[in-house]
Amino acid sequence: MTTPHTSSAKPAPAPASSSALKVVAEGVPSSVRPDPHADDGRRPVAWLHIVAPPSYGASPSVRSWCSCGRDIFAxxxxxxxxxxxxxxxxxTTCPLLNQRREAA
Structure with a gap:
């Protein structure tokens, strides 16, 4: 009678010279912050935040922000x-966004 082989997945150890975390699965993007010294001039100007709960009967909500001062919630x-x-x-009508488009 043989005993079945049991194995457990263990994370690969990071090299001793590196203190960085190792990305576990290939193809899974890791969160990397952009280089603060590599400024290309782009900035977020308008945001739309949508919350749509998955449960039936729950009410969705939306918030719209813009650098021009717009801040609306529904x-x-x-x-x-x-x-x-x-x-x-x-x-399409915000003067701040139109100025940025014309400058580009």
Whole structure:
């Protein structure tokens, strides 16, 4: 009678000279911060944050921000969808965003 071979996955040890964490799975992106000295001039100007809970009956919410001072919040399906459309429209009419496009 033979005993079945049991194995457990163990993380590969990092080299002794490295204190960095090793990425476990190939093909899985690790979070890497951009080099702060490599500034290409791009900055986020307008944001749209959508929260859509997966459970039935839960209410979605949306928040729209822009560097021009816009900060709008909406809750509920109808209002959230309306704010998403309004955010898209704002991106085409915002004077701050248009100045950036003209400068580029």
């Amino acid at each position: 809750a509920g399906l109808v209002r959230a969808l309306a704010l998403i459309d309004d955010h898209v429209q704002h991106r």
